Amino acid sequence: MPDPLNARIKTMIVQTLRLEDVDPTSIRDEDPLIGSGLAIDSIDALELVVVLEKEYGIKIKSSEESMQALSSVSALVAFIRARADPARLPPL
Amino acid sequence: MDSCPIRLAACGCITALGDAAQTHAALLRGERALEPKAVYGDEGGDPVPLALMPGRSLDETRPPSWMPYIRRLMSACPPGPWGGRRHPVFVTSSNFGVGNLYAFRRKGGLSHLDTGTPQACVAFIRRELGWGENITIASHACVSANIGLVLATRQVESGIADQALVFSFDFLSPFVAGGFHALKILNSEYPAPYQARETGSIGLGDGAAYAVLRKEGQGWIIAGQTLHNDMHHFTAFPPDGAGFAACIEPLVRLAGGRRIWIKGHGTGTLDAGRLEAEAFQRAFPTSPLVGWKGSLGHTLGSNGLVELAVAVEALRTGCIPGTVGSAAPAFSQNVALGPVNDPSFDGVLCASNAFGGAHAALLLCHA
Numbered sequence: 358m359p360d361p362l363n364a365r366i367k368t369m370i371v372q373t374l375r376l377e378d379v380d381p382t383s384i385r386d387e388d389p390l391i392g393s394g395l396a397i398d399s400i401d402a403l404e405l406v407v408v409l410e411k412e413y414g415i416k417i418k419s420s421e422e423s424m425q426a427l428s429s430v431s432a433l434v435a436f437i438r439a440r441a442d443p444a445r446l447p448p449l
Numbered sequence: 450m451d452s453c454p455i456r457l458a459a460c461g462c463i464t465a466l467g468d469a470a471q472t473h474a475a476l477l478r479g480e481r482a483l484e485p486k487a488v489y490g491d492e493g494g495d496p497v498p499l500a501l502m503p504g505r506s507l508d509e510t511r512p513p514s515w516m517p518y519i520r521r522l523m524s525a526c527p528p529g530p531w532g533g534r535r536h537p538v539f540v541t542s543s544n545f546g547v548g549n550l551y552a553f554r555r556k557g558g559l560s561h562l563d564t565g566t567p568q569a570c571v572a573f574i575r576r577e578l579g580w581g582e583n584i585t586i587a588s589h590a591c592v593s594a595n596i597g598l599v600l601a602t603r604q605v606e607s608g609i610a611d612q613a614l615v616f617s618f619d620f621l622s623p624f625v626a627g628g629f630h631a632l633k634i635l636n637s638e639y640p641a642p643y644q645a646r647e648t649g650s651i652g653l654g655d656g657a658a659y660a661v662l663r664k665e666g667q668g669w670i671i672a673g674q675t676l677h678n679d680m681h682h683f684t685a686f687p688p689d690g691a692g693f694a695a696c697i698e699p700l701v702r703l704a705g706g707r708r709i710w711i712k713g714h715g716t717g718t719l720d721a722g723r724l725e726a727e728a729f730q731r732a733f734p735t736s737p738l739v740g741w742k743g744s745l746g747h748t749l750g751s752n753g754l755v756e757l758a759v760a761v762e763a764l765r766t767g768c769i770p771g772t773v774g775s776a777a778p779a780f781s782q783n784v785a786l787g788p789v790n791d792p793s794f795d796g797v798l799c800a801s802n803a804f805g806g807a808h809a810a811l812l813l814c815h816a
Contacts, residue, residue, distance in 0.1 A: 398682065398685075399682070399683075399684050399685055400683060400684065403631075403632060403633070406633065407631075417633065418633070418636055418637070418648075419633050419634075419636050419638075419648045419649065419650065420632070420633040420634055420649070420718075421647065421648045421649060421719065422633075422648070423633055
């Protein structure tokens with residue numbers, strides 16, 4: 358069964374970055390988020406990081422760590438699962 | 450690019466380690482001025498590496514806490530009718546009095562606004578130092594001082610001015626530290642410029658400096674200056690390093706057969722550090738590259754002038770401080786981690802870079 362956080366993250370990406378022409382379900386789990394068809398750049402990445410930190414109470418310490426976390430939806434979901442308070446997350 | 454026979458008749462700086470001579474000596478000893486400080490000052494936050502002037506707090510005061518340091522710095526500046534018709538002053542900064550503006554917004558106190566805007570801040574300094582009204586204010590992120598040097602050079606070169614004073618100052622505040630922290634490039638780690646490691650971080654430092662430019666007389670020769678913008682992205686350079694190469698290339702020709710060393714920008718971020726080190730390796734394969742922000746922190750818009758004053762001390766003494774705070778492996782072979790003692794160098798190339806794709810460089814040579 359797919360992790361429900363996965364769909365939530367895709368929706369968050371679309372809403373945060375105002376990707377009006379993108380259907381969240383069209384974002385593939387393993388596609389690179391930065392430098393991909395979504396055209397996310399470092400400023401967009403920072404916006405995502407701010408939202409993620411607020412939403413899930415996690416701390417991303419460096420630009421390298423944020424690039425690693427944002428390498429794909431799957432990587433981001435794993436990162437949040439590993440760092441966030443489980444009470445803030447949808448159950449698996 | 451400007452190519453000109455303009456002389457750097459005098460220069461000086463003040464950093465957390467002292468004046469130019471004291472800073473140079475401390476760097477040679479490998480001292481690090483950076484210390485962990487709460488990123489939001491008295492409001493706390495993560496500890497980040499900051500190099501504040503001794504006794505100065507990150508939280509701004511009224512009158513501004515930086516003015517005594519500026520007064521001390523400028524007491525060593527050659528006297529002149531600065532700000533007079535033929536003696537223009539070029540004031541540069543990337544912060545100006547934003548610490549006071551931030552303090553006003555957080556805590557109130559109308560007198561913070563006396564230095565809360567660039568214009569008000571420079572007017573305050575002008576009154577304090579007794580300058581005339583022939584003052585040009587320039588700001589372009591972390592190449593601000595370099596732009597001041599180019600503007601001053603042009604006025605002296607064209608004969609509009611007999612001599613020109615370039616003055617730059619940047620003092621930290623929770624506003625600017627918090628901004629770099631939010632960008633995730635000011636972390637709890639100390640910066641290690643040009644070191645190949647997994648996580649990069651910059652440090653930030655207080656700094657101010659001056660330079661007097663003239664056509665005649667004694668002094669070092671400014672053999673050339675370049676400014677370039679790669680027009681790639683707000684916060685990133687082109688991945689092939691083309692902007693670094695384009696900025697350096699004209700100075701390769703001007704350096705000719707001279708034996709020079711390089712004072713790089715080297716903030717401690719990984720991508721920019723690698724691109725810069727590799728660009729210098731290609732353009733000046735036998736010139737040692739050093740960076741000092743691992744000790745002094747990044748003095749932001751003033752770094753080009755602060756580090757130029759320290760570089761002049763290194764040229765004068767033949768003792769070049771190494772890349773303090775960094776260890777092997779470096780991004781490229783040209784990076785000098787330790788000091789280089791060699792009085793036979795003919796000159797130094799000083800480089801600075803900035804957000805927005807800006808690159809600047811200056812070649813300074815023996816007269």
